[in-house]
Amino acid sequence: MTHAVTLDRRRVAALVIASAIGLALFLWPLWIDAESDLAHSGDAAVMFAVVVAMLIVVLAAEISHDGLDAKALALLGILAALAAALRPLGSGISGFQPMFVVLIIGGRVLGPGFGFALGLVSMFGSALLTGGVGPWLPFQMLGAAWLGMGAGLLPRASGKVEVALLAGYGAVSGILYGFLMNMWFWPFLTSTQEGIGFVPGDSIANNLGRFFVFCLVTSLGFDIPRAIGNVLIISFAGGALLRSLRRVSRKASFDATAVFRSPQALDEEASSIVPTQSDSSDSHAHSSSSASGSEHSNGDP
Numbered sequence: 001m002t003h004a005v006t007l008d009r010r011r012v013a014a015l016v017i018a019s020a021i022g023l024a025l026f027l028w029p030l031w032i033d034a035e036s037d038l039a040h041s042g043d044a045a046v047m048f049a050v051v052v053a054m055l056i057v058v059l060a061a062e063i064s065h066d067g068l069d070a071k072a073l074a075l076l077g078i079l080a081a082l083a084a085a086l087r088p089l090g091s092g093i094s095g096f097q098p099m100f101v102v103l104i105i106g107g108r109v110l111g112p113g114f115g116f117a118l119g120l121v122s123m124f125g126s127a128l129l130t131g132g133v134g135p136w137l138p139f140q141m142l143g144a145a146w147l148g149m150g151a152g153l154l155p156r157a158s159g160k161v162e163v164a165l166l167a168g169y170g171a172v173s174g175i176l177y178g179f180l181m182n183m184w185f186w187p188f189l190t191s192t193q194e195g196i197g198f199v200p201g202d203s204i205a206n207n208l209g210r211f212f213v214f215c216l217v218t219s220l221g222f223d224i225p226r227a228i229g230n231v232l233i234i235s236f237a238g239g240a241l242l243r244s245l246r247r248v249s250r251k252a253s254f255d256a257t258a259v260f261r262s263p264q265a266l267d268e269e270a271s272s273i274v275p276t277q278s279d280s281s282d283s284h285a286h287s288s289s290s291a292s293g294s295e296h297s298n299g300d301p
Contacts (some may be wrong), residue, residue: 006085007111007112007113008183011113015113015116015149016034018055018188019146020044021051021055022055022142022222025051025052026139026142026180026183026184027183027188027232028184029183029186029198029207029211030204030207030208032200037111040256049135049136049137049138049139050138052138052139052141052142053138054136054295055142056120056141056145060117060120060138060293071251071252072110072114075110075248075249075252076098076114076117076118076121077121079118079122080118080121080122080125081101081125083099083102083103083118083122083125083126083277084099084122084125084126084128085129086098086099087099087122087129088126088129088130089132090229094222094225095178095221095222095223095224095225095226096225096226096228096229097174097226097229097230098229098233099126099172100144100147100151100173100177100226100230101170101230101233101234101237102118102122102172103115103118103122103144103147103148103151103208104147104148104151104166104169104170104173104230104234105120105151105166105234105238105241105245106148106151106245107119107147107148107149107150107151107152108151108152108154108162108166108242109242109245109246109249110152110245110249111152112150112151112152113148113149113152114146114148114152115145115147115148115149115150115152116145116148117145118145118148119141119143119144119146119147119148119149120141120142120144120145122144123137123139123140123141123143123144123145124141127140129191136181136184136185139180139181139184140181143177143180143181144177146178147173150169150173151166151169151173154166154169159239160239163234163235163238163239163242164235166228166234166238167231167234167235167238168231169222169226170227170230170231170233170234171227171230171231172227172293173230174223174226174229174230175226175227176222177223177226178215178219178222178223178226179215179219179223180218182211182214182215182218186198186211186214187200195210195213196211196213196218197210198210198211204240209285228283
């Protein structure tokens with residue numbers, strides 16, 4: 001796998017910590033207590049969106065600092081523009097979203113760090129394109145970033161096995177993405193509806209049960225077409241897309257290491273390859289003497 005974005009220990013730690021905080025913010029209805037003001041405040045979603053946006057800014061700065069070279073940045077822009085252009089094709093009542101295929105293929109070929117950055121940039125660009133900017137955008141960006149990063153963390157495979165692996169991942173991630181997007185705003189839509197509403201302070205098991213019923217009733221009709229669309233596109237076009245992007249990554253040589261040498265070292269290396277003038281003279285003299293000896297040996301006594 002080509003790693004277009006360099007992830008050292010510091011960046012990995014930043015990704016893990018920020019992802020853990022982001023997941024806790026996604027799941028805030030499960031750990032908030034009944035006495036907390038956040039449990040009854042309509043500003044909770046906005047506040048959490050601001051915190052998630054701050055996490056995204058920190059992560060983007062951390063990844064881009066010495067982690068993206070010019071070639072990786074150019075490829076990130078091309079793939080993000082493609083994903084953003086595909087998103088309007090999936091808007092509507094079906095739930096089908098072809099942009100996720102770009103995130104999955106990009107993360108698989110170019111590594112988890114690139115997949116994370118691709119998810120962030122693609123979702124942000126598509127929101128500007130479609131006018132979908134709001135308190136939900138940071139959550140969408142983080143969810144798309146996880147989707148791209150997860151594709152880069154899948155085990156090694158090749159050929160049809162790899163395509164089947166990515167198709168299965170596309171199905172699971174398509175449904176999980178919908179569930180995550182439901183969780184952060186679920187309390188504000190169902191607080192007065194019996195059986196599917198959020199109850200502050202209730203047990204995690206009871207709230208999760210009501211949440212799954214809510215997803216089954218409201219959003220599973222969107223999530224399943226999204227998962228099926230991912231499976232179909234990856235199954236039929238995944239192999240060609242993987243080969244094409246890998247060909248581009250090989251030409252870009254993201255994994256190549258630059259080696260800098262001093263002028264003295266370069267001169268010594270050149271002198272060991274190109275013979276000097278004295279060496280050429282000695283070689284010519286040796287050849288002449290050999291030829292002369294050969295003539296004497298072939299002459300009359």
